[in-house]
Amino acid sequence: MAEVPRVLRSEWTKIKSVRSTMWTLGTAVLVTIALGMLICTLVRVDFGSKSINQQITFDPTNVSFTGMTLGQLAMIVFGVLVVANEYSSGMIRTSLAAVPQRATFLFCKLLVATALVLVVGLVTSFAAFFAGQAVLGEHRAYLSDPGVLRAVIGGGLYMTLIALFSMAVASMLRSAMLSLGVLMPFFFLISSILGNVSATRKLGRYLPDQAGQKIMQVIAPVNDPVPYGPWGGLAIMMGWTAVALAGGFLVLKKRDA
Amino acid sequence: MIELEGLTKYYGDTLAVDHLTFTVRPGMVTGFLGPNGAGKSTTMRMMLDLDHPTEGTVRIDGKHYRQLNDPLTYIGALLDAKAVHGGRSAVNHLLCLAQSNGIPRERVGEVLDTVGLTSVADKRSKGFSLGMSQRLGIAAALLGDPKILLFDEPVNGLDPEGIHWIRNLMKNLAAQGRTVFVSSHLMSEMALTAEHLVVIGQGRLMADMSMAEFIQQNSRSYVRMRSPEPERLLDVLHVEGIEAVAVGNGSLEIDGVPADELGGLAARHQLVLHELSPQRASLEEAFMRLTAESVEYHAHDGEPVAAYAGTQEPAPSGWGADWQKKGS
Numbered sequence: 001m002a003e004v005p006r007v008l009r010s011e012w013t014k015i016k017s018v019r020s021t022m023w024t025l026g027t028a029v030l031v032t033i034a035l036g037m038l039i040c041t042l043v044r045v046d047f048g049s050k051s052i053n054q055q056i057t058f059d060p061t062n063v064s065f066t067g068m069t070l071g072q073l074a075m076i077v078f079g080v081l082v083v084a085n086e087y088s089s090g091m092i093r094t095s096l097a098a099v100p101q102r103a104t105f106l107f108c109k110l111l112v113a114t115a116l117v118l119v120v121g122l123v124t125s126f127a128a129f130f131a132g133q134a135v136l137g138e139h140r141a142y143l144s145d146p147g148v149l150r151a152v153i154g155g156g157l158y159m160t161l162i163a164l165f166s167m168a169v170a171s172m173l174r175s176a177m178l179s180l181g182v183l184m185p186f187f188f189l190i191s192s193i194l195g196n197v198s199a200t201r202k203l204g205r206y207l208p209d210q211a212g213q214k215i216m217q218v219i220a221p222v223n224d225p226v227p228y229g230p231w232g233g234l235a236i237m238m239g240w241t242a243v244a245l246a247g248g249f250l251v252l253k254k255r256d257a
Numbered sequence: 258m259i260e261l262e263g264l265t266k267y268y269g270d271t272l273a274v275d276h277l278t279f280t281v282r283p284g285m286v287t288g289f290l291g292p293n294g295a296g297k298s299t300t301m302r303m304m305l306d307l308d309h310p311t312e313g314t315v316r317i318d319g320k321h322y323r324q325l326n327d328p329l330t331y332i333g334a335l336l337d338a339k340a341v342h343g344g345r346s347a348v349n350h351l352l353c354l355a356q357s358n359g360i361p362r363e364r365v366g367e368v369l370d371t372v373g374l375t376s377v378a379d380k381r382s383k384g385f386s387l388g389m390s391q392r393l394g395i396a397a398a399l400l401g402d403p404k405i406l407l408f409d410e411p412v413n414g415l416d417p418e419g420i421h422w423i424r425n426l427m428k429n430l431a432a433q434g435r436t437v438f439v440s441s442h443l444m445s446e447m448a449l450t451a452e453h454l455v456v457i458g459q460g461r462l463m464a465d466m467s468m469a470e471f472i473q474q475n476s477r478s479y480v481r482m483r484s485p486e487p488e489r490l491l492d493v494l495h496v497e498g499i500e501a502v503a504v505g506n507g508s509l510e511i512d513g514v515p516a517d518e519l520g521g522l523a524a525r526h527q528l529v530l531h532e533l534s535p536q537r538a539s540l541e542e543a544f545m546r547l548t549a550e551s552v553e554y555h556a557h558d559g560e561p562v563a564a565y566a567g568t569q570e571p572a573p574s575g576w577g578a579d580w581q582k583k584g585s
Contacts (some may be wrong), residue, residue, distance in 0.1 A: 003359065010357035017349035018342060090340030094397065096355045097305045097334055100323045256308040 064132020171248025
């Protein structure tokens with residue numbers, strides 16, 4: 001039987017010995033922080049011209065996470081590449097010959113990648129928050145304000161789940177091109193379209209990213225009652241991820257490598 | 258020791274491997290021979306539990322692959338040399354494999370040294386030539402110092418020096434008492450390295466015997482005669498009750514009569530001979546005959562065996578001579 005600590009160490013060597021890890025995670029960190037700061041600058045300049053209502057419901061915490069809409073795409077690329085690179089290179093046969101217990105292999109790989117993403121996601125989330133608040137100046141929020149710490153930690157959890165969901169989808173589709181072709185347009189376009197058109201909004205709310213993003217809100221927007229709270233939203237996202245993981249595991253177990 | 262029992266694999270409706278039963282024994286190189294598409298690679302993937310058999314089992318020292326503790330220390334395999342992540346350096350590729358099976362880190366340097374890749378250990382394998390990738394794959398196979406080694410077409414893409422190196426490596430590994438199982442579609446390659454032969458065609462077992470037995474059963478010796486008066490030569494032979502077969506370009510092939518006797522006969526009848534040469538049909542031909550019916554991808558014009566025999570004209574200097582040397 002393959003021993004879990006050994007497989008974990010092996011997967012850690014794999015992940016840190018390819019450049020795509022550095023590039024994708026680095027991009028996710030930079031884009032999330034930089035874009036968040038840019039949006040915060042624009043919001044601050046524009047603040048006086050907003051209506052009273054908009055000023056009351058202004059959520060400085062959430063605004064500093066705006067960069068995540070773009071930054072999460074780099075997280076998706078990371079998640080997809082971690083898994084799909086095994087298939088595109090044929091490395092999967094070498095890997096499975098070394099670790100024939102496929103459940104051990106897959107979950108050790110995902111555990112190592114997820115742990116790394118969790119650290120990077122939390123650092124990014126805190127950095128994006130502090131940088132964004134610094135830019136917002138007088139309109140800023142503080143970590144000690146109610147709900148803010150939860151939102152900032154939630155930002156890190158959200159990025160982690162996006163990456164893990166992408167890993168699971170890539171284990172099902174076994175191809176980087178196919179996985180990115182499904183995930184990119186889904187998270188960048190389809191989800192926001194479904195969430196912003198009133199006819200489909202009720203449905204769009206239950207999509208993994210829309211539900212998960214709820215945890216980063218401190219002040220709920222008006223006229224948009226959502227049937228779940230911040231943790232409820234994250235639980236919905238975890239549900240999606242769990243289903244995708246089960247699918248990915250079944251594909252790996254049943255199919256020839 | 259690898260034991261296959263009734264191993265069968267369907268891809269959809271296509272039968273790729275058809276009830277294969279044979280045993281690969283330690284202490285010798287076993288050649289696994291078959292034309293392209295015969296099911297060699299599929300069989301090897303099933304040995305490593307990468308492809309699931311439709312029916313039948315593979316046992317490695319009596320165990321299923323999945324039951325092996327640290328499988329790389331039991332069985333090392335080179336399936337596809339390009340099956341590495343190109344962005345990873347040679348040393349990291351081997352290191353992650355070593356770590357997964359509890360193999361000490363020093364072993365990575367040792368196997369890199371064995372295959373001669375020490376100087377490029379830190380280079381990304383993307384830039385490796387096919388020959389270098391092949392060596393890296395062999396390093397991975399040797400990593401766990403396994404008792405059993407599988408090589409799928411290991412000489413593909415290697416230069417003559419590399420081919421020579423790998424032949425010696427396989428023989429040495431077998432001499433150390435290990436089980437070495439090598440696939441090839443070239444009989445000539447097997448004749449130089451393998452002591453035992455397993456031949457398959459269209460997924461079915463065609464032969465499972467020692468190389469010596471295979472040579473004895475399949476290499477036909479005959480005498481080739483060529484004369485400017487082929488009609489008279491045929492008549493003379495006919496009168497003596499010797500059967501001759503005309504093969505294109507005016508040559509005759511005679512089975513079962515030694516060359517000196519035929520020479521004497523021609524002299525007595527004052528026949529001019531342009532050629533009188535003892536021949537041995539090549540093992541390559543024997544292999545072609547054996548698998549002719551099972552070849553999956555035929556070229557369209559002509560009978561494959563006849564076409565081959567035609568191109569086989571200057572046979573004696575071919576590899577047939579090599580195995581004779583090896584046998585002696």
